Amino acid sequence: MNEDFLSFVWRYQYFDSADLRTETGEALQILRIGQLNTDAGPDFAESRVLLDGMEWVGAVELHVKSSDWEVHRHPGDLAYESVVLHVVWDDDRPVRRRDGTLVPTLVLSGRVKPAVRERYQRLMESKAEIPCAPQFRDAPRLQKISMLDRVLLERLDGKAARVIDLWEENNRDWEETAYQWLAQYFGFRLNAPAFLRLARIIPLKVLQKHRGSGRQIEALLFGCSGLLPENSEEVYVQDLHKEYQFLATKYGLLSQRMELTEWKFLRLRPAGFPTVRLAQWATLLQREAGLFASLTSIENADDLRKMLRVSQSDYWKRHYQFGKRSASTVPDLGKDAADLLIINAAVPLLAAYARQRDHAGLLDRAVRWLEQISAEKNHITRAWEALGMRVNTAFDSQALIEWHTTYCARKRCLECSVGASLVRPA
Ligand code: SF4
Known part of the structure; x- marks a missing residue:
């Protein structure tokens, strides 16, 4: 009790x-x-x-x-x-x-009724990944659908709140916020903190002044990241070094250089190395005059994916790391990576903007993007599939991940429509 x-x-x-x-x-x-x-x-x-x-x-x-x-x-x-x-x-x-x-x-x-209490206790004592698994199929379909909608909106709301906090920190500048938020997700899981720190070191306005030169953008990013070697025989690296010294001095960035140890290479496929991601990030920054303006004007997920599927500069087509030439071509940012950027970065940004503007149409578009992207697959979505839940789109997977993480894993079954329907008196 x-x-x-x-x-x-x-x-x-x-x-x-x-x-x-x-x-x-x-x-x-x-x-x-x-x-x-x-x-x-x-x-x-x-x-x-x-x-x-x-x-x-x-x-x-x-x-x-x-x-x-x-x-x-x-x-x-x-x-x-x-x-x-x-x-x-x-x-x-x-x-x-x-x-x-x-x-x-x-x-x-x-x-x-003792049966009500027993049904609740059974849920609380269950060790299953989804505690109500044995009874889940008995729950009314309507409760499942309404729960999916509810948790998806809760997920968007939670992420939007984090974007809004960042927006407040950035003096309500949406472009700077979109730049930092997206940078974080370009780092994907392991290098998100390093990418965010780098974006906070180099103001977007500085990078925008150098949009005419991909080399200068790379010099600022690689130089400030601490990934750029001090000495190299390679002309490309020497050029970056010179540009970095000049630009970092000009913008007072020399003292803010990050440490090499802040970047993670272990347990990453070479295509996901932060060096490659930074090179792709540099391409996107050079190409897009306003990330936020672009993101908020795109209607469908296909166009958004096209915008995010960037390729890197020539050097990074043959290198995963500085000074180590690769026998094979380094792939561009792939479809799966672009979809993850849409799910984790673009959708929350648009949801935050919708919330700040109180604009339901923008929120609908963010939800539509999710419906146009394939679902992520992981142990959580597989557990739901085993219970008969459809996991086709990112809407489904995002909702089900949220449902599992914030309700099932915390045994908040009585706050869940399905749980309430399973426990209530017959
Ligand atoms: S939160 Fe809902 S779906 Fe999850 S285990 Fe509890 S009753 Fe089942």
């Missing part, structure tokens, strides 16, 4: 409400369960109850044991003086207000 279950039972009134009485024998009628409160203070606000025919309006507080009132330090807390009903599983101690009057108490143990 825990308060989550008690809250669920109270919220949906899944208990026998015949001849309700408080522990002191007053006849109780619930007129309004109240608003669930997720902030500080009692659990439900603005509840209405009749006690022996008299109406009381105030808060409802829930506890497994009535003595938790003291354990949670409510005595003396003015916020709890407004409690009109204390709903508990077990009444092990009377609870009084500051003036000494008893807080009316309703005990729910004995009023909840």
Whole structure:
């Protein structure tokens, strides 16, 4: 037994409400369960109850044991003086207000069907990747679909909030924000922090001044990244070095050079080395006058993919690292990588912009992009597929990953429409 279950039972009134009485024998009628409160203070606000025919309006507080009132330090807390009903599983101690009057108490143990509790316990004790796996197919299809929509929007909202934070840090400059946000995802998983740091070191405005020269953009990126060797026999490297010295001095960037150790090469395929990604990033920065303007003007995912599938400069077509010539051609940024950039970088950017502008059409477009991209495949999506869920598009995979991560893995089954439908009384 825990308060989550008690809250669920109270919220949906899944208990026998015949001849309700408080522990002191007053006849109780619930007129309004109240608003669930997720902030500080009692659990439900603005509840209405009749006690022996008299109406009381105030808060409802829930506890497994009535003595938790003291354990949670409510005595003396003015916020709890407004409690009109204390709903508990077990009444092990009377609870009084500051003036000494008893807080009316309703005990729910004995009023909840054992099957409801058992179904909840089964979910909580399940060790399956998706705890309700054995029962999932029995849940109504409508609950599954509504949950998919809900978690996808929650995921977009969470990511959009992070973009908005970055936008605030960047004095509400959308172009600078898009540049830093996208840079982070050009680093993919392992080099995201290094790419973001590099983007914060070199302001976009500096790079934009040198859009006419891919070599200068590469010099700034590789020089500030710390990846550029000090000495080399190669003309390309020597050129970059000279350009970097000149430009970094001009823009006061010399002291901000990153360390080589900040970049990760281990466990990466050569095509994903940060050197190759930086070269591709340089191409994109040179080609696009305004990343944000471009991203927000593109209607469909195909065009977006075309924009992001950049190839690198000649040197990087034959090198994965400085000074090491490759026998084979280094591939351009591939379709899968471009799709990951759309999912993780472009969609949240557009969702953030939609939120900031309160523009539903932009949010619809972000969702449409996801629907136009193939699903990611991983152990989470495979677990859902095994339960009969369709995982065709990135909309499906993103929603299912969010569902698993924020609900199933945290056993928030009672907040999940499927869980609520599986636990509720038959
Ligand atoms: S959160 Fe929902 S889908 Fe996930 S295990 Fe719980 S009931 Fe099942």
